[in-house]
Amino acid sequence: MLELVAASLIGLGAVFFIAGTVGLLRFPDIFCRLHALTKADGLGLALVALGVALLSGSMGDAFRIGLIWFFVAVASATCSHLIARYARASGEAVSDD
Amino acid sequence: MSPTLPPELARPARAKPEFVSTQSLPATRPPVLSSWARLRRFAVTALVLALIWAVLTNGRLDAWIFGIPAVLAGAAIGLMLPDSARWRMSPQGAVVFAIWFAVQSVRGAVDVAGRAFAPKMPLRPGFRRYPLRFPPGAPRVMFVNTISLLPGTLSAEIAGEELIVHMLDTRADLASELSALEARIAALFVLHSLEGDRG
Structure with a gap:
C-alpha cells in the first residue's frame, strides 16, 4: 500500500517535471520559461521527495530529503528572480502583448 | 479562514x-553590531549549521573533520552579511x-x-x-x-x-x-x- 502511494507520488512528480520541460521548450521567452521551471519543477521535486521519503523508512533519511527539498525550493525562487532581473537588465527579447 | x-x-x-x-x-542602513551581538550571531549561526550537518551526516563522528571547518567558515561568512531588521x-x-x-x-x-x-x-x-x-x-x-x-x-x-x-x-x-x-x-x-x- 505504502509502495503504491509512493509510486503514485513519484509518477505524478515526473509528470510535473515533464510539464516543466515542455514549458521550457514551448514557451516564447525567457520569462515565461522561468515560470515553467520554478513552478512545475518545484512541485515535481516536492512530489518525488515525498514519495522517496515514504519509501525510505527512516526518520533521518526523510528529514534529509525534506532539507534538500527546502534548500532547492528557496534556491529556485531566488535564482529565477536573479535570472529574470539579469535578463531585464541585458535587454532580453520579451514576448509582450 | x-x-x-x-x-x-x-x-x-x-x-x-x-x-x-x-x-x-x-533598518535601511543597519547599525554596526556590537561585539556581544557579533558573538551571539556567530554562535547561533554555528549552532544551526552544526545541527544541519549532524542531520545530513547521520551524526557520524568522523564526518566532523569536514563539518567543523565548514560550520566555522559558514558562521564567519554570516558575520559579513549585512544586518537585517x-x-x-x-x-x-x-x-x-x-x-x-x-x-x-x-x-x-x-x-x-x-x-x-x-x-x-x-x-x-x-x-x-x-x-x-x-x-x-x-x-x-x-x-x-x-x-x-x-x-x-x-x-x-x-x-x-x-x-x-x-x-x-x-x-x-x-x-x-x-x-x-x-x-x-x-x-x-x-x-x-x-x-x-x-x-
Missing part, C-alpha cells in the same frame, strides 16, 4: 512601504501559511503545466508594477519569493519601492492576489500597520 487587511490598510494601491515590525523600525514569526501563523503555501504551489504548478501542455498555449505574457509595502528585510524577501510560486506570477525585479512582476496572463487580477498575499505575510510576521502600536 481568509485574512483580510485591517481597515486602515485597505486603500488604493501605489503608496510607500507601510508595514513596520513591532520590534524595530525598518529583526523579525519574529508567529508559530500558528507559520502553520497556516505553510498549508496555504502548499496549496498555492500546487495551483501554480497545475496552472503552468496546463498552459505548457495545451496545444494553443494560452499565454498573454507581460510585466506589471506593484508597489512594495514591506520595508527591506525578511517579510519583503518572503513576499518577493512567494510571488514566484503563485499561479501565473514571477517576481522579476525590485525597482526602488516597486516590484516588477512578470505575468503569464496579464488579464489576471494581480493587485487582489498580491494584496491577499501581503495580508498573509503580515500575519505570519506579526506586522502591524504604521497606525498600529509599535511595541
Whole structure:
C-alpha cells in the first residue's frame, strides 16, 4: 500500500517535471520559461521527495530529503528572480502583448 | 479562514512601504553590531549549521573533520552579511501559511503545466508594477519569493519601492492576489500597520 502511494507520488512528480520541460521548450521567452521551471519543477521535486521519503523508512533519511527539498525550493525562487532581473537588465527579447 | 487587511490598510494601491515590525523600525542602513551581538550571531549561526550537518551526516563522528571547518567558515561568512531588521514569526501563523503555501504551489504548478501542455498555449505574457509595502528585510524577501510560486506570477525585479512582476496572463487580477498575499505575510510576521502600536 505504502509502495503504491509512493509510486503514485513519484509518477505524478515526473509528470510535473515533464510539464516543466515542455514549458521550457514551448514557451516564447525567457520569462515565461522561468515560470515553467520554478513552478512545475518545484512541485515535481516536492512530489518525488515525498514519495522517496515514504519509501525510505527512516526518520533521518526523510528529514534529509525534506532539507534538500527546502534548500532547492528557496534556491529556485531566488535564482529565477536573479535570472529574470539579469535578463531585464541585458535587454532580453520579451514576448509582450 | 481568509485574512483580510485591517481597515486602515485597505486603500488604493501605489503608496510607500507601510508595514513596520513591532520590534524595530525598518533598518535601511543597519547599525554596526556590537561585539556581544557579533558573538551571539556567530554562535547561533554555528549552532544551526552544526545541527544541519549532524542531520545530513547521520551524526557520524568522523564526518566532523569536514563539518567543523565548514560550520566555522559558514558562521564567519554570516558575520559579513549585512544586518537585517529583526523579525519574529508567529508559530500558528507559520502553520497556516505553510498549508496555504502548499496549496498555492500546487495551483501554480497545475496552472503552468496546463498552459505548457495545451496545444494553443494560452499565454498573454507581460510585466506589471506593484508597489512594495514591506520595508527591506525578511517579510519583503518572503513576499518577493512567494510571488514566484503563485499561479501565473514571477517576481522579476525590485525597482526602488516597486516590484516588477512578470505575468503569464496579464488579464489576471494581480493587485487582489498580491494584496491577499501581503495580508498573509503580515500575519505570519506579526506586522502591524504604521497606525498600529509599535511595541
